[in-house]
Amino acid sequence: MKKQNTKVRTVDKYEGYSEIGEMYSSKWRKVDLLIPSNFRMLCAILGVKMEDVLRDYMWMVSYAVSDGGTERQRKAAKKFFLACQFGQHAYPKKDINAMFEELKAVRTTYNTTENMDWDDKELFWKNNHMYIEYWFKRWFEKNSRQDDISILENY
Numbered sequence: 001m002k003k004q005n006t007k008v009r010t011v012d013k014y015e016g017y018s019e020i021g022e023m024y025s026s027k028w029r030k031v032d033l034l035i036p037s038n039f040r041m042l043c044a045i046l047g048v049k050m051e052d053v054l055r056d057y058m059w060m061v062s063y064a065v066s067d068g069g070t071e072r073q074r075k076a077a078k079k080f081f082l083a084c085q086f087g088q089h090a091y092p093k094k095d096i097n098a099m100f101e102e103l104k105a106v107r108t109t110y111n112t113t114e115n116m117d118w119d120d121k122e123l124f125w126k127n128n129h130m131y132i133e134y135w136f137k138r139w140f141e142k143n144s145r146q147d148d149i150s151i152l153e154n155y
Contacts, residue, residue, distance in 0.1 A: 023152055024133050026064075063103040065110045074104075090143055099139055106132070 035050060043050045060069040061077035069077075078100050087096055106128065113124055140149055 021129070021133060023150070024129075024136060063100070063107040065107055091139075095139075095142070102135060106135075 039050060042048075043053065056069065057077055058064075059066065060074045061081050063074060082093060082096065091099075109124075110128070113121055116124065136152070137149060140152075
């Protein structure tokens with residue numbers, strides 16, 4: 001009897017999540033803004049680039065993992081966002097707070113990856129990328145909408 005040569009091939013069904021999907025990733029955008037004169041003058045006096053102020057605010061309010069902000073700064077950014085009532089025409093403040101808390105939890109989990117070995121980090125990132133897609137879709141679809149999820153491409 002002839003011995004069959006069988007090869008076992010491991011398939012990673014989550015391979016597509018190694019990198020975050022293009023639609024869900026950070027993007028460079030050119031933004032054309034009218035910058036108030038007082039803001040320009042304040043930035044000039046203080047030697048602060050207005051781009052730095054805007055960029056830092058965006059990274060802090062989103063609890064992004066690559067910002068150097070402190071928890072106090074992130075709380076202040078969140079408080080400002082809520083005080084301006086951004087998005088409260090579509091979601092109650094309670095839901096928006098829940099969104100922020102969930103983003104904070106993702107960041108907190110990320111902060112625990114420092115001592116992971118390579119395989120565990122790869123698994124973490126796949127899970128993180130799957131979750132962030134799920135997170136967006138869940139919140140996006142929570143309210144009845146006329147638009148499709150692909151609207152994210154416009155933001």
